[in-house]
Amino acid sequence: MNFHQGMMMEPASTGVVLKRGIFGQLSEAADAHHSGQIANLIVNCTGLSAGKLGGVEDKSMIPARGQTVLVRNEAIGIVGGSGTDDGDDEVCYVIPRAAGGGTILGGCYQKGNWDSQFDPNLANRIMKRAVELCPSLTDGKGIEHLSVIRHGVGLRPVRLGGTRLEKEKVSGIWVVHNYGHGGYGYQSSYGCSQAAVKLVEKTLALRARL
Ligand SMILES: Cc1cc2nc3c(=O)[nH]c(=O)nc-3n(C[C@H](O)[C@H](O)[C@H](O)COP(=O)(O)OP(=O)(O)OC[C@H]3O[C@@H](n4cnc5c(N)ncnc54)[C@H](O)[C@@H]3O)c2cc1C
Structure with a gap:
């Protein structure tokens, strides 16, 4: 086999x-x-x-592009999964990594978009939304107090x-x-x-x- x-x-x-x-x-x-x-x-x-x-x-088969920001800041738990005012294909979620090592901030769901490079403007929107939704991430001090580990892009295999x-x-x-x-x-x-x-x-x- x-x-x-x-x-x-x-x-x-x-x-x-x-x-x-x-x-x-x-x-x-x-x-x-x-x-x-x-x-x-x-x-x-x-x-x-x-x-x-x-x-x-x-x-x-089409891609549904996702973009995330991995930060060192800690969140109290999973928050979000909601839509946003920034367009139908943008969403907001905050997910602490299960085994430690930071928190994932997302995201988007861009159907038909094959771009594998991260979009810095979208990354800013992701961070702003995450801090608004979950102010404890930066003790209420804004996105400049997020410590970015890396940006991520992935293509969901939608059929x-x-x-x-x-x-x-x-x-x-x-x-x-x-x-x-x-x-x-x-x-x-x-x-x-x-x-x-x-x-x-x-x-x-x-x-x-x-
Ligand atoms: C941004 C993002 C968010 C996601 N969020 C979630 C979520 O909230 N919940 C959830 O459950 N999942 C989530 N996922 C996972 C997603 O749902 C995918 O369905 C899953 O990772 C796909 O797994 P797969 O094994 O089908 O495909 P893949 O992981 O892409 O595996 C395909 C494999 O086939 C091999 N392959 C392809 N073509 C060839 C070839 N020609 N020759 C030899 N080998 C080949 C590749 O090397 C690879 O190993 C997310 C993914 C992304 C990108």
């Missing part, structure tokens, strides 16, 4: 084999099996790249129409797709991966009967 997420592996009982690779075509993942034989099945978890990967080219969790035959090889989780990929990861494993088992059982 191949797990196509830039890597392939075998079940632990037979010894785990991990390989990394970058594929232009989905079917190339099957050829990269460490046994030298063609893999029975590919699991496609390529996120936003599912829009461009040959053999998938899912045109309903118009929702996550794709299904099987399909591509170039004669069974593929189980599991991508397009937008801004809820962590929260839904256990459920989606369990559903994907069930699909893999069903597909391999079906293949064995043929």
Whole structure:
């Protein structure tokens, strides 16, 4: 079995084999099996790249750009998740990192925006909103008292129409797709991966009967 997420592996009982690779075509993942034989099945978890990967080219994949500021200042807890007066695609949240190491200030949800560079004006708005919402961050002293560790930009892998969790035959090889989780990929990861494993088992059982 191949797990196509830039890597392939075998079940632990037979010894785990991990390989990394970058594929232009989905079917190339099957050829990269460490046994030298063609893999029975590919699991496609390529996120936003599912829009461009040959053999998938899912045109309903779009980025929803997010931008954050990581600061040293401490917040009392998670605050926000609200809309703002700065436009429909800007939001305000303050999230202390679970294991310490600062607080994340966000953010935005800019559909169709591929820009990987941080926008300093947006960063200022993010910090101003965070301090207004949560003045204790800087003891009420304003954004100049925020101690910035770094700025972050990420592209959420949005699939118009929702996550794709299904099987399909591509170039004669069974593929189980599991991508397009937008801004809820962590929260839904256990459920989606369990559903994907069930699909893999069903597909391999079906293949064995043929
Ligand atoms: C700004 C932002 C905010 C977020 N907020 C939340 C949140 O509040 N809650 C939440 O649950 N989640 C959140 N997420 C996570 C998000 O929801 C994503 O869904 C999740 O990270 C995507 O995981 P994934 O494994 O599908 O894709 P990815 O993490 O992108 O993994 C895709 C993998 O496929 C590999 N790959 C792609 N193309 C190829 C190729 N051609 N060849 C080989 N390998 C390839 C890549 O190397 C990568 O390892 C957020 C993400 C961002 C960016």
